[in-house]
Amino acid sequence: MSFHPKMAYDATFHRSARELEEEGPPFAYTATNRARFDEIVKRYPEDRRRSAVLPALYLVQSQQGYITANAIRHVAELLGITRADVEDVVSFYTMFYTKPVGKFVVQVCRTLSCALNGAERVTEELAAKLGIEPGQTDTSGTFTLLEVECLGACDRAPVVMVNDAWHERLKPEDASKLVDDLRTKGESALSGCHLVAERTKR
């Protein structure tokens, strides 16, 4: 394999260029989260507690918004694995944040079916409205804008996910209004998944 002479090696392009987690404040689960953790661990064989690492990290994220080195230490101790084992997982999966994110994490699906229906323009409109580039958080800490890969709602393209909720068929011209609505109404401004909406409507 010959390396193309004009192809500059661009370190920022690689995932390996990520930074280490910040230390953060001391971390321990709240009593409620600890109880939930204990419940989750029971799903797996006793000598396979490590299986609970993803749910355990979700609990961390729901408690303090993002994952810090102290949280990693806590999870590692509870599961009886090394910090490196947990760090390994945190750095692999895209749904774990290692930096503070906005109150609303707006994730635009950019993969083919959404892109064919205008997802690129949705991202453009959102970026212009929020004054940030994808990957950034606005100065007030309200919005984080991200581009993500296929969300599995291709029949309702373009789809965006805000925190854990969906907003379907977001037209580029409606993107700016959605931002305003999120500011005033919060997550109730979202359409949700149409299947959920149909279920709760009746």
Added chain:
Amino acid sequence: MGPQRKVRNVDPILTKHVREPNSFTLDFYLQHEGYSALKTALTKKPDELIEMVKASGLRGRGGAGFPTGMKWQFVDKKMSPRYIACNADESEPGTFKDHLLMERNPHLLIEGCAIGCYAIGAKVAYIYIRGEFLHVQTVLERAIDEAYARGFLGRNILGSGFDCDVYMHRGAGAYEAGEETALLESLEGKRAQPRNKPPFPAVVGLYNKPTAVNNVETLCNVPIIVAKGAEWFAALGPEKNGGPKLYCVSGHVKKPGVYEASMNVTLRELIEGYAGGVPEGRKLKAVIPGGSSVPILMPDQLDTQASFDGIQKAGSLLGSAAIIVLDDTTCMVWLAENLLHFYRHESCGKCTPCREGTDWIYKILRRIERGEGQTRDLDLLQSISANIAGKTLCAFGDAAVTPVTTTLKHFRHEYEAHIREKRCTLHAGWRARQPVGAH
């Protein structure tokens, strides 16, 4: 998906009740003969069930189309415990069928898991669901609780002495977790990276124990086989392609959605009939028949039967039955760039050809799409693709280069036009007004 449309070649079975408001509840499911297949199954011997699934010819709905009965037979019955891992990761671009099944018919999946566990002698099934499907997970968890409360899961199910637990396991954003061995790694609390095969999961799977990894739609078909019989199932559709199938039609069509049909259906019927065809004033340019990882088919191949064997004969793969329709406003270089952005991002990084190669290909495609390409780049694309395909642990490598090789095969002239004109000549209204930079 809009209101349920009339299905032309078979009455819907898997999605029969999905439009009814309470279809996800246990009471509704029981009113429609729910869990009667589990009752029947528990009166049979496990081996009889495996033979039945084999006779039905049920093929895995996740992408590979491997016979499910065979997979279950290969599960090493001398080792225990054994497991079922249900693949609900559904992350192949263009696929959204399992989402519908789990959201609106969760008990069918739970019943399928329970029958599957009984057949292979497992006591635990894990449903590995992608992290973005939190609302679906809520529905399934509720359904699982209902099933426990009424004795369809748990200890001594329906007085048969058979124990079965079903647990949800939430992924966290990794396409590769849909690959069966990567799914098992992820379930074990590690990075979702594939294992070398063999040994296959049927022998060395979850926690190194024999494991059957089955797609959601596959397991949902199991209660139907038990209830209606293997012969009925096999007769529904062409030979070796029996049973109801869910098709996901998206992209440039008037009515994108999930459509249920037997595999006698053709691509033309699915696209022009069920999905209403391409928008007014536009022409069909190409079709991706089975998710972003498969070769494209051209408009003159629309009368291909949309079965595993039919599509394969036409030179592509049915995969997860995700039909992505492309009209004449689609630039094929842009398409390849879009998909390689996906594959570059999702490459798990375990095998060097895939980890490095997808990045190189993406950069070259981006360069060509921006009008900065050179003619020799096309040979370079071919060369890199040839050095990724077949040289990785899992099928991801082959999948990742397919958008490049297939567009180069059918639309080489578009690549050449980009290089000659030094720009993309197709600027459709749905594209960004200016090239979106790399992020």
